[in-house]
Amino acid sequence: MYFQQKGEKLKKYISVLQQTALFAGMADSEIEAAAARLNMRTQTYERGETVYHSDQFIRAISILAAGQLMIQKDDYWGNRSVVNRIGVGEVFGEAFAMQEDEPFIHDVIALEDSVVLSFGPEHLFAPDADKLTKRLVQNLLCSMAAKNRMLAQKIDIMAHRTTREKLTDYLSVQSRRAGSAHFSIPYNRQQLADYLGVDRSAMCTELGKMRDEGLLAFHKCVFDLYDIA
Amino acid sequence: MYFQQKGEKLKKYISVLQQTALFAGMADSEIEAAAARLNMRTQTYERGETVYHSDQFIRAISILAAGQLMIQKDDYWGNRSVVNRIGVGEVFGEAFAMQEDEPFIHDVIALEDSVVLSFGPEHLFAPDADKLTKRLVQNLLCSMAAKNRMLAQKIDIMAHRTTREKLTDYLSVQSRRAGSAHFSIPYNRQQLADYLGVDRSAMCTELGKMRDEGLLAFHKCVFDLYDIA
DNA sequence: GCCCTTCTGTTGGAAATACAACGGATTTGT
DNA sequence: ACAAATCCGTTGTATTTCCAACAGAAGGGC
Numbered sequence: 109m110y111f112q113q114k115g116e117k118l119k120k121y122i123s124v125l126q127q128t129a130l131f132a133g134m135a136d137s138e139i140e141a142a143a144a145r146l147n148m149r150t151q152t153y154e155r156g157e158t159v160y161h162s163d164q165f166i167r168a169i170s171i172l173a174a175g176q177l178m179i180q181k182d183d184y185w186g187n188r189s190v191v192n193r194i195g196v197g198e199v200f201g202e203a204f205a206m207q208e209d210e211p212f213i214h215d216v217i218a219l220e221d222s223v224v225l226s227f228g229p230e231h232l233f234a235p236d237a238d239k240l241t242k243r244l245v246q247n248l249l250c251s252m253a254a255k256n257r258m259l260a261q262k263i264d265i266m267a268h269r270t271t272r273e274k275l276t277d278y279l280s281v282q283s284r285r286a287g288s289a290h291f292s293i294p295y296n297r298q299q300l301a302d303y304l305g306v307d308r309s310a311m312c313t314e315l316g317k318m319r320d321e322g323l324l325a326f327h328k329c330v331f332d333l334y335d336i337a
Numbered sequence: 338m339y340f341q342q343k344g345e346k347l348k349k350y351i352s353v354l355q356q357t358a359l360f361a362g363m364a365d366s367e368i369e370a371a372a373a374r375l376n377m378r379t380q381t382y383e384r385g386e387t388v389y390h391s392d393q394f395i396r397a398i399s400i401l402a403a404g405q406l407m408i409q410k411d412d413y414w415g416n417r418s419v420v421n422r423i424g425v426g427e428v429f430g431e432a433f434a435m436q437e438d439e440p441f442i443h444d445v446i447a448l449e450d451s452v453v454l455s456f457g458p459e460h461l462f463a464p465d466a467d468k469l470t471k472r473l474v475q476n477l478l479c480s481m482a483a484k485n486r487m488l489a490q491k492i493d494i495m496a497h498r499t500t501r502e503k504l505t506d507y508l509s510v511q512s513r514r515a516g517s518a519h520f521s522i523p524y525n526r527q528q529l530a531d532y533l534g535v536d537r538s539a540m541c542t543e544l545g546k547m548r549d550e551g552l553l554a555f556h557k558c559v560f561d562l563y564d565i566a
Numbered sequence: 567g568c569c570c571t572t573c574t575g576t577t578g579g580a581a582a583t584a585c586a587a588c589g590g591a592t593t594t595g596t
Numbered sequence: 597a598c599a600a601a602t603c604c605g606t607t608g609t610a611t612t613t614c615c616a617a618c619a620g621a622a623g624g625g626c
Binding site: 183189204206210213214232237245246252254255256259262263264267268269305 | 416418431432433435436439442443462466471474475477478482483484485486488489490491492493495496497498502534
């Protein structure tokens with residue numbers, strides 16, 4: 109893990125930030141100014157490195173500027189639970205950064221070499237907040253609302269009792285999000301099983317049955333839904 | 338369901354609002370002013386009534402001023418999933434109010450006669466935001482962060498594979514929150530089973546086993562943990 | 567007191583899942 | 597091109613959960 113103070117490095121990611129929900133509606137120059145005011149830091153992680161670990165106290169709101177992260181948790185017996193996959197431009201850690209005495213409950217690991225930008229939440233509440241900060245707070249609010257909905261959606265999926273119900277619900281949601289019955293999912297089989305909270309082999313068997321029944325087709329992570337809503 | 342425009346009724350709940358996370362740090366007069374500016378509405382619901390239903394588009398951020406609500410969802414076969422219980426002072430619906438085209442995915446029902454205060458989120462983003470609004474946005478941010486953590490915690494609990502693991506995890510969390518090994522839970526057996534996503538009878542059996550093994554004791558909704566962390 | 571409803575705990579059989587192990591396919595690294 | 601590692605699908609068995617039904621306990625209303 110390499111620390112890099114605000115400086116040249118950050119400029120490389122201005123264009124990335126402009127695409128994010130957090131900095132939506134800001135011009136390049138405004139983002140640069142905001143980043144300076146927020147005292148934004150850049151950190152790089154190699155593939156496999158841990159960004160945050162369970163029980164750690166988080167003090168910064170983070171944005172992924174490059175790479176891929178996975179939010180997950182392993183229990184004492186090695187059972188893994190996958191919570192979410194973080195892509196470029198997504199915010200993470202914000203819910204725990206805003207309450208300093210609440211430790212993080214998951215692990216965040218880098219699936220690829222990744223770059224993380226982060227800043228302390230205290231800058232958002234400065235009394236002399238300017239227009240940019242106001243915009244930032246508003247964007248963060250929307251971003252947290254979206255994450256809230258995502259978590260509620262995942263709870264919904266996991267609440268189903270059978271593997272088939274979980275699969276159909278998850279795939280339906282993905283299909284709707286993609287706006288097509290033909291779509292790709294961001295997980296391999298083991299990760300999907302860990303996301304749904306089921307056994308991988310049982311899930312593979314169920315997927316096979318559903319294919320044989322003509323409900324769907326798949327190859328690797330690409331799915332086609334037929335009779336599923 | 339009775340609608341009551343801002344007016345006398347609202348004043349009765351100023352003292353309630355002062356205790357909430359959303360209006361924390363505001364004086365009575367400030368809350369009254371904020372409520373007027375937000376165009377806050379009062380609605381009452383009788384026990385058993387539906388406050389919001391699945392697939393509905395939510396346009397207001399709501400606060401429970403009196404009573405008890407349950408956030409849940411029933412599937413096609415009558416299986417119920419309990420998401421959360423809302424007590425006086427808690428905010429709900431905010432995540433879906435902030436994105437108008439995202440329909441609600443749960444039902445909110447009144448467990449008792451209840452009073453709900455609500456306001457449109459557009460007031461939070463008015464360009465001429467004063468100090469009170471700024472404070473409100475900040476409080477909402479913290480409130481959503483807390484809900485975010487709560488949802489993540491629930492996902493964690495539901496991710497466990499066995500009924501015993503879910504029970505142990507849930508009870509441990511409740512015990513920690515209560516700050517004591519002796520505590521009460523807000524659900525009866527059926528509701529707890531629906532919250533954990535397991536069968537009620539199987540859960541009762543498992544609870545009985547755990548009692549026989551000396552791990553805990555319980556009477557109704559009051560639990561005592563012994564050997565559980 | 568009494569009836570009625572709700573809640574809790576228990577049981578046994580049916581169904582679904584977890585687990586372990588394996589072979590083949592694909593990918594990665596050298 | 598080869599070896600190693602990863603990923604995917606399948607099978608059979610063991611375990612767990614679900615489901616339906618029942619009985620006792622507790623509480624509310626009349």
